[in-house]
Amino acid sequence: MSTLNEPKLISGNANLPLAQSIARRMSIHRGRKINLCDARIERFNDQEIFVEVYENVRNEDMFIIQPTSCPANDNLMELLIMADALRRSSAARITAVIPYFGYARQDRRTKARTPITAKLVANMLVEAGIERVLTLDLHATQIQGFFDIPVDNLYASPIFALDVQTQFAGSLDDVMVVSPDVGGVARARELAKRINAPLSIVDKRREKPGEVAEMTVIGNVEGKKCIIVDDMCDTAGTLCKGAEILMEHGASEVHAYISHGVLSGPAVERITNSVMKSLVITDSIQPTPEVLATPNIRILPTAPMFAQAILNTWNGTSVSSLFETNTLEPIYEGQFKV
Template structure:
C-alpha cells in the first residue's frame, strides 16, 4: 500500500499516514507561472495499491485538477489500483437540476475522476447520499457521526439535549446522531431566496428549555447556522451549538460565527481553513484521520468497510 498526498490538506494526510504507520509517497507538485499543474512521483509505484489523498476544497478547481493529474500520473506509472480519498467532495451541492438549462456538476466531476483512471473513491459525508450513484466505480461514503457523538458526550450533558436539523433535507442525518445519543430531534424550516442566503421560516418541534445542537454536513457562509441559532434561542432554547463535518467557512464566515449567539461551532479537519480567514475560539476542530485511516486499512486488506457504520 502507498499513500500519496495532494496539496489541499497536507496536515490531514500526515495524520492519516501516522495512524497507518506508513510514509507518504515521495512526490513533487508545482504550478507553472500560468497556473498549470505539474506532478512527478519520485518513487516506484508499479503494481502498488495507491491511495491519493486530496480534498477538492478552496480553490476547488485547482485542487480538482491536481487530483485528476495525480491520478493520471499514477496510471502512467502502472499502479495496480488507485483509490481517490476525497475527504471533502467539492461540487456536491450541484447534485440535481435546479432550473432550466443548469448542469449537474457533481455527476460531471464523478465522470472526470473515473475517466482519469481512479478505481475507487472514498469520501466523508457527501452532501447527498445519492451522489454515490453518480460514480461508475465503487464508492464508500463514510460518516463522521460517531466522531461527533464521542465529542458531544465529552463536552455536553446529554439528558436535556435536542438535535436540530437546519433544514428538512438533513433530517435523516440528524436522526442518526439523535439515535446514538438517545435524544429527540427538531427541524428548522427555511427557504433560500438565492444561493448562499437562508431565511428561517419556522421551527418544527419543542425547543423551549432545551440545549440544542445543530447538525449539518457543511458550513459555507455560516448564515444558515447563525440564523437558526437566533430562531432557536428566540423560541426559548437554553443554548445552541453546531456540529458540522465540512467547515468550508468562506469569506467572513468565522467572523459571523464569532459575533453570533452560537456557543461554539465544531468542524472536522476535512478542509484547511481558507487563506485570510480569521480564526476564532468559537470554532473548534476534530480530526477524521482515524476514521479515514481505518477505512483505508480495510480497503487495502480487502476487509469490510461497512463495519465502520455499525
Template structure:
C-alpha cells in the same frame, strides 16, 4: 498491518490531514513533487517506484475547487502511467456535490461531470465523507465508499456531560434523517427548523417545529459555507429559549464572510472536522468556540480495510434510509 505495496500520496489541498492519516496507517507519504509553471499549469512528478502498488491519493476538492480537482486528476494520471495496481481517490470533501441535479433549465449536473473525470483519469475507487447528496455515489461506475463523521461527533458528545437536557435540532428539512438518527443515538428529542431558500447562499428560516425552551441544543449539518443559515438558526433558537447551542458540521467550507459571522453569533460551541484545511486566520477570527475534530482515524481505518479487502461498512455508524 499494511503490506509494503500500500502507498499514500498527499495533494496540496490538505496535507496536515494526509500526514495524520499516514501516521495512523503507519506508512510514510510518497515523495511527490508538485509545482506550477508561470502560466499556472500544474506539474506532478512521482519520485518513488509505485509499480504494482495500491495507491491512495488524499486530496479534498475544496476551494479553489477547480485547481484542487485538476491537481488530483494530474496526480492520478501520473500514477496510472507509472503502473499503479489500483488508485483510490480519497476525497474528504467532494466539491461540486451541490450541483447534483437539474434544478432549472440549461444548467449542468457538475457532480456527474466530476465523477466522469475521475473515472476517465484512472481512479479505480473513491473514498469520501458526508456527500451533500448520497445519490452521487450512483454517478460513478466504480466502487464508492461513503463515510460519515457521525462517529466522531458522537464521541465528542461525551464531553458535554449529562445529555438529559439536550435536544437535537435539524437546521432544515433536508437534514431531518441525519438529525433524527443522531438524536436516537444519544437518546434525546428532535426539533426541526423549516427554511426557504430564495437565492444561492441565502436562506430564510421560517418556523420551528418542536420545543427548545430551557434546553441545550445540538445542531447537525454536513457543511457550513457562508454560515448564513446556521447563524440565523442559532439566533432563532436562542430567542425561543435555548440555553446553549452546539453545532456539529463535517465540512468547514467557510466562504467569506463565514468566519466573521461565526465570531459574533449565538453559537456557543462550534465543532468542525478537518476534511477541509482551515488557516490560522479563520481559526483566530472564530475564536474559542471553535473545536476541530479530526477524521483521520476514520479514513485510516477505511484505507487499511480497503487495502486488505475487508468490509468498510462494518466499521462505521451509518445513517439509515427511510
C-alpha cells in the same frame, strides 16, 4: 491487493496536514513507518499543474489523499493529474481519498438549463483512472450512484456522537438535535438516535442561493441545549440565523456540529459574533489561521477513521464497520472519555 507489503499514500496540496496525520496513524497501526510517496506537485508560470512521482509505484495499491476544497478547480485538477501520472506508471489500483467532495451541491437540476456538475466530476475521476473513491459525508448520498466504481461514504455522526457524549456528560437529557432544514433530517436523525435525543427541525425558505427569507422551528426547544447538525457550513449565514431563531424560541444554548467547515467569506466573523456557544467541524478541509484562532470553533480529527478505512480497503475488509461506535472508539484511543 498490492503485491508488496504496504499501501502507498500520495498527497496533493489541498490538505497536507491531514495526509501526514493519516500516514502517522497508519504507521502506528502497521507497526512500521509509512510515509507519503515522494513526489512534486507544482505550477508553471501560467498556473498549469505538473506532477512528478519520484518513487516506483508499479503494481502498488495507491491512495491519493486530496479534498477538492477551495480552490476547488485547482485541487480537482491536481487530483486528476496525480491519478493520470499513477495510471501511466502502472499502479495496480488507484483509490481517491476525498475527505471533502467539491461540487457536491450541484447534484441535480433545480432549474432549466443548469448542469449536474457532481456527475461531471464523477465522470472525470473515473476517466482519469481512479478505481475507487473514499469520502466523508457526501452532500447527497445519491452522488454515489453517479460513479460506475465503488464509493465508500464515511460518516461523521459516529465521531460527533462520541464528542457530544463527552462534552455533554451529565446533561444529555437536556440535549436536542436540530436539523437546519427538511433535507437534512436523515443526517440529524442519525445523530439523535446515537445519543438518544429528541429531534427538531428549522424549516427555512430561500429567495435565492445564500439568502434565507424565513425560518420556522418545528418542535419544542424551550430549555433545551440545541445541537444543529449539517454536512457543510459555507458563509454561515443560515447557521447563525438558525441559532438566533432557536434562542428566540427558548433554547438555553445552541451548538453546531458540521462535517465540512468550508467557512468562506464572512463566515468566521459571523460565527465569532453569533449566539452559538460552539461550532464543531472536522479537518476534512484544512482550517485557515483565522479558523484556528476563533475560540468558539473546535476541530475534530478524521485521520484515525480515514487511516483505518484505507487499511480496511487495502486488506479487503469491511469499511462499514467504522460506522459503529464500539469499532470507532478504540481507534480514537481514549480521546473521547464517555
